[in-house]
Amino acid sequence: MCGIAGFLGRPAHGAPIDALRPMTDAIAHRGPDADGHWCDDEAGVALGHRRLSIIDLSPEGAQPMVSASGRYVLVFNGEAYNYAPLRAELLAGGYPFRGHSDTEVLLAAFEKWGVRAAIPRFAGMFAIAVWDRETRVLTLVRDRLGEKPLYYGRMGGAWLFGSELKALRRFPGWRATTSPQAVAQLLRHGYIQAPLSIHAEIGKVRPGTLVELATGRAPVEHVYWSAQEAAERGLADPITGSDDEIADALDAVLRPVVRDEMVADVPLGAFLSGGIDSSLIVALMQAQSARPVRTFTIGFDDPRFDESQAAAAVAAHLGTAHTELRVDGHDALALVPSLATIYDEPMADSSQLPTLLVSRLTRQHVTVAVSGDGGDELFGGYIQYRQRGSIARLR
DSSP states (O other), rough: EEEEEESSOOOOOOOOOHHHHHHHHHHHGGSSSEOOOOOOOOTTTEEEEEOOOOOOOSGGSSHHHHHHTTTEEEEEEEEETHHHHHHHOOOOOOOOOOOOOHHHHHHHHHHHHHHHHHGGGGOOEEEEEEETTTTEEOOOOOOOOTTSEEEEEEETTEEHHHHSSSHTTSTTTTOOOOOOHHHHHHHHHHOOOOBBBBBEEEEEEEEEEEEEOTTTTOOEEEOOOOOOHHHHHHHHSSSOSSSSHHHHHHHHHHHHHHHHOOSSSSSSEOOOOOSSSHHHHHHHHHOOOOOEEEEEEEEETTTTTHHHHHHHHHHHHHHHHHEEEEEEEHHHHGGGGGGGHHHOOOOOOHHHHHHHHHHHHHHHHHHEEOOTHHHHHHHOSSSSGGGGTTTHHOO
């Protein structure tokens, strides 16, 4: 992952670059490979980036990045998985590419089609901030399902944005209060849902949404993709066919998606719990890889929570290069004091502990990891979905 941060408006004191650097320093853990800053003092805009190099490791992939015409300046966290066909289309149209990063493809698409028209063409997970030097509009964009975080809000005379709240908190004159609505939502759901954040003055960009910010006017929100509309389209045209035919149709959708997620110029692996979702993803990865996929799992000393045997069996069946770390309750408890600094706002999901443990293990061996997160949401896999008529209510 990378990290982005910046603002539109003038800090209470000091030069924009002096306000921007502490913001990106606060999220250096998101991008240990490089940092970049771009400021237009006259327009009062500053964009910062912390880079984890994944595609195009050369300086041509560095951010903030300016489009060929100079009109757009962009910072970007995530990946556009379909950047290769988009690049080919734009290259055929004569765009003068300098490097091979997906970031440059996003900029080329903005120049070709404009920001609002280009965003729905991107498939992937991303948080984007793009400054239009012609219209003087800063556009914040979040991917369809909100995989990448993006906070924003007004502080003093400036609009702030960032991948994490800790970046916004470093802006000069930061003062924020706790949101009672966010606390109520946390107690009900176990997390704080967009557009709220734990701070009353700061919100989150909604999934599938872009927000346009300009000096002297209210934010303009534009929804480019709706999960509800996608579900309604599916219910209006339900899947037909035998179980085998439906499985083949699902494979035809998932296989190329997993293939695109494996594109990286750095070592890549996968989280493997042994459950249906991660096992399916790893199987599709291994089927399309010329070498054993690196897989990683956490084993617990308590058999009620230990899935390591199932993960090992799947790894052996698929022929992956498997790494397992066994931990106990003391290892998990040792992480608790750091949770507030890692997550920035309260979250009551107990999976955050094993996720941190397996992430730390994985980072010792590879730079990028694919996971099965999202399968339960898409396929109704959680136990509570099958209780008390939840499926009927969801429909």
